[in-house]
Amino acid sequence: MSLYVACTQCPGCHRSRTRKLNGQRVICKTCSKSKECVFQFCYVCQREWPRDAVSTDSCVLPNCALRAALLSAKQIDNPQSSVRGCPYFRACPGCKALLTHDSDGCPNIVCSNCNKEFCFRCMEPECYDDEYDDSDCEDNDPGMKPCVIKNNSEILRQLGL
Incomplete structure (x- = not known):
């Protein structure tokens, strides 16, 4: 062996x-x-x-388990989900809590730990996604950044993990 x-x-x-x-x-x-x-x-x-x-x-x-989850290759693969193709795990940009999306509805989530709201796809507090339209989400402001899925290695660098 x-x-x-x-x-x-x-x-x-x-x-x-x-x-x-x-x-x-x-x-x-x-x-x-x-x-x-x-x-x-x-x-x-x-x-x-x-x-x-x-x-x-x-x-x-520090944060060994958090980094391991964020480095995981697992992605959300539900074809009807607004977050399809996103990493399964994300770290809250506010408190670094490990989060996932339930795959239903709007791509925006609110951290249950610190109440920070952000887009699960691009990790921004506000964005514009012309491919996704849901009456549960607020109207998109054309001045907002376009929504592009960020990978977790970029998020790890931004959060200093």
């Missing part, structure tokens, strides 16, 4: 030839060689393993 995990891509070199250690730790042989030190990362949140946490098998980085 091989110790190399073909499906785990290194966040440093973006190659798939990595070796899983105990727990969530993974080592990248390519990055270790180029950096001239052992390069380890968390396969869950895809960030470099903290050097002072080498003895633990669980990731100690």
Whole structure:
């Protein structure tokens, strides 16, 4: 049995030839060689393993589970949904709570944690979507930004996660 995990891509070199250690730790042989030190990362949140946490098998980085959910490839695939093609999970732009859309009605949602309203597609507080028309949504102002689905990697950068 091989110790190399073909499906785990290194966040440093973006190659798939990595070796899983105990727990969530993974080592990248390519990055270790180029950096001239052992390069380890968390396969869950895809960030470099903290050097002072080498003895633990669980990731100690903040928001590890939140990042893992946001990095998930799962998308909403309901063909009748106004949020079809969006990532299944989103982080509230207000409080970073993990949210999903129920796939019914308007793409706008309100965070149950902080009451911030935003569009689940583009993550903006107000947008314009000419493809979606629902009597439950307020009239669109032509001066608003067009609604384009943002991917979660962009959201992670914006939220500092």
